[in-house]
Amino acid sequence: MVSNAVVSSRRSFLKLSATAATVAGFRMVSEPILARAARHKVAANRKDTILLDSNENPLGPSTGAREALAAMIPDGGRYRDELSDELIQLFAQQEGLKADYVRLFAGSSEPLHYTVLAYTSPTRSYVTADPGFEAGVFMSKVSGARVVAVPLTKTYAHDVHAMVASAPDAGVIYICNPNNPTGTLTPHSEIEYAAENKPKGAVVLVDEAYLHFCDAPSALQLVKADKDVIVLRTFSKLYGLAGIRCGFAIGRADLLDRLDNFGGNFMPITAVSAAIASLKDPQLIAERKRINAAVRTETFQWLDRNGYSYIASQSNCFMLDAKRPAKSVIAAVAQQNVRIGRVWPVMPNWTRITVGTREEMAHFQAAFKNAMDGTVASPSARGLEDRVGISMEASRRRRPS
Numbered sequence: 001m002v003s004n005a006v007v008s009s010r011r012s013f014l015k016l017s018a019t020a021a022t023v024a025g026f027r028m029v030s031e032p033i034l035a036r037a038a039r040h041k042v043a044a045n046r047k048d049t050i051l052l053d054s055n056e057n058p059l060g061p062s063t064g065a066r067e068a069l070a071a072m073i074p075d076g077g078r079y080r081d082e083l084s085d086e087l088i089q090l091f092a093q094q095e096g097l098k099a100d101y102v103r104l105f106a107g108s109s110e111p112l113h114y115t116v117l118a119y120t121s122p123t124r125s126y127v128t129a130d131p132g133f134e135a136g137v138f139m140s141k142v143s144g145a146r147v148v149a150v151p152l153t154k155t156y157a158h159d160v161h162a163m164v165a166s167a168p169d170a171g172v173i174y175i176c177n178p179n180n181p182t183g184t185l186t187p188h189s190e191i192e193y194a195a196e197n198k199p200k201g202a203v204v205l206v207d208e209a210y211l212h213f214c215d216a217p218s219a220l221q222l223v224k225a226d227k228d229v230i231v232l233r234t235f236s237k238l239y240g241l242a243g244i245r246c247g248f249a250i251g252r253a254d255l256l257d258r259l260d261n262f263g264g265n266f267m268p269i270t271a272v273s274a275a276i277a278s279l280k281d282p283q284l285i286a287e288r289k290r291i292n293a294a295v296r297t298e299t300f301q302w303l304d305r306n307g308y309s310y311i312a313s314q315s316n317c318f319m320l321d322a323k324r325p326a327k328s329v330i331a332a333v334a335q336q337n338v339r340i341g342r343v344w345p346v347m348p349n350w351t352r353i354t355v356g357t358r359e360e361m362a363h364f365q366a367a368f369k370n371a372m373d374g375t376v377a378s379p380s381a382r383g384l385e386d387r388v389g390i391s392m393e394a395s396r397r398r399r400p401s
Contacts, residue, residue, distance in 0.1 A: 050363045052354040053339040055180065055210075055317050057240040059291070059357075061274055062284050065241065068277035072270050083272040090279055091248060095220055100253045104246070104267055108209055108234035111249035111259060113139045115230055116172055118258040119203050120145035124171025129158045131344035133180040133207065136172065145171065151346070156184035156311055160194050170199050176207040178214055181344060181352040183313025188217045195227040203255060204229045212238035212285050213292055214314040223250050230255055235271075237316060238288050239278045246271040292316050296355045302365055308372070316355045319347065322372070326351040332371035338364050 051058075061069065084104050092099045105111050116136045120126045122144040126136055130149035140147050148167045153159045158175050167173075173194055177186050194204045206219040208231055222229040234247035245268065249256055278284060296313065303310050309321035320340075322329040326349055330341040340353050353364065370376045 048337055049334075050338040050356065050360045050367075052356050052360065052364055053341045053352075054242070055237065055352075055354045056242045057237060057288070057316065058360060059288065060240045061244070062240065062278055062281055064277040064281050064284075065239070065274040068273040069244075069270050072273045075269060078269070079266050080269040080272075081266055083269055083276070084267050087246075087272050087276050087279075090276060094279065095250075097220070097224065097250065098253075101223060101250055101256070103249045103256050103259065104272075105249060106245040106247070106265075106267060106271065107236055108207065108232040108247035108249070109135060110263060111230070111232055111247070112136060112205070112207065114259040114262040115203065115205050115249070116140055116145070117143050117262050120171035122146075123169060124202070125167040125169050127163050127167045127170045127173045129163070129174075129176070129179060130346050131179075131181055132174070133176050136174050136205075149346075152179070152182065152184075156182045158186040158190065160186065160190040164194055164197050168199055170202045172203055172205050173198055174205045174207065176209070177216065177219070178210045178313070178315040180207075180210065180315075181317060181319055182311050183210070183315030183318050184311060185214060185216050185314055188219070191219050192222065195222050195229050198228065202228065203251075205232070206230070207232045209234045209237050210315040210317075213289055213316050216314070220250060223252070226252055228252075228255065235275050235278060238285060238292075239275070240288075241271065241274055241278070244268070244271045244274055246275040292355055295358055295361055298358070299353075299355065299361050299365075306369065308368075311350075317352050318355070319350045320353050320368075321350050324349060329368070329371045332376045333364075333367045335376050336363075336367035336370060338367040340364065340368075 088099055088102045088104055091097070092102050103111065112135055116126060116139040120140055120143045125146040125148050126140040126143075127148045127150065128136055130151050132149070137147050137149070146167075146169075148163075148170070150159050150163045150166055156179070158177070158179065160175070163173055164170075175186060175191055175194065177191065178184060179186070191204065191206060198204055204222075204227075206229060208218060211218060211233075219229055219231050223231055230249055230251035232247065232249055235244070236242035236247070249259060296316070296318070300310065300312065300318075303320070309323075311319040313319075326343045330343070330351055333340050341351050343351055355361070356364070367376075
């Protein structure tokens with residue numbers, strides 16, 4: 001008997017619409033692309049560089065995932081599409097979801113972009129936080145949507161009430177929780193407010209790429225309640241599979257059907273097998289959350305001792321105040337074989353730092369202190385907006401008075 005998940009997956013493989021043809025040339029903008037665009041050339045090719053600029057997990061795949069990857073090599077000549085169904089069924093069972101409420105993608109960047117394409121247009125706006133993850137802003141240029149970028153609150157949460165009020169024509173309200181780049185949380189009650197008070201026909205897109213690093217409740221409860229909510233999950237962060245690429249979009253089947261217009265393909269069997277092994281490890285989330293929290297706390301303690309300002313995060317990244325244009329500090333740190341960054345236009349003196357291993361953070365501390373003390377020259381650095389041609393600042397809309 002063929003399951004609903006397989007039928008849904010095959011439908012997405014086969015569905016090619018006129019809409020898909022019109023956007024076939026668009027370029028996805030993901031975390032590694034944005035990080036690469038913001039990097040200074042001085043450290044671009046040094047293999048010994050400490051990488052703290054892409055929110056990767058330095059621990060990499062778990063032992064079980066590595067064993068699954070190796071075991072899959074002999075089957076590398078096969079598509080093994082039944083593995084995708086196995087992964088969907090496993091995740092749905094663990095989370096108490098219907099299998100056709102889960103779609104599988106190579107990471108969460110694809111469904112983020114497809115959701116923007118499916119639900120925004122010249123008459124339906126894209127609403128996001130500022131600062132926030134920029135991918136949806138870039139894709140709104142393809143859909144022709146107006147971008148409404150709403151400042152975070154004083155506690156660096158999404159100002160959900162302002163987001164809802166600022167765009168009666170919203171097609172997508174994007175909430176990353178914990179937020180990228182600040183690593184801060186938005187209360188679940190606020191996400192519930194967005195789901196209940198959004199404009200008719202809009203979806204609330206909740207990006208939970210970093211949820212496993214904290215204790216916040218998931219928005220999957222809103223999906224189970226059949227709200228107009230799509231939740232994104234990825235194996236790129238806590239699970240350490242960033243370069244292997246696997247993730248989910250979770251929502252009502254009718255909401256996810258609209259994403260099928262823009263893409264779909266067989267998943268790499270290595271990614272699927274590693275994801276299955278990761279989900280089957282009952283200790284993995286708790287152990288890696290503990291490790292990340294311990295190193296993050298130690299880093300914050302060092303920053304406190306040295307008088308540096310930062311935003312307290314519950315994720316695997318945080319924002320650090322350089323007290324000067326942060327691009328120059330990023331470049332000075334890069335001179336010492338440590339990559340940090342990037343800069344958001346609304347916070348030009350702040351830069352995002354990924355939490356690495358204890359050893360990596362020790363290298364970061366030394367390099368950052370040297371940069372702040374002026375013991376390392378700061379070569380000029382071009383910003384992200386210069387490299388890729390789009391600035392969040394130009395798109396930002398302040399809340400109505």
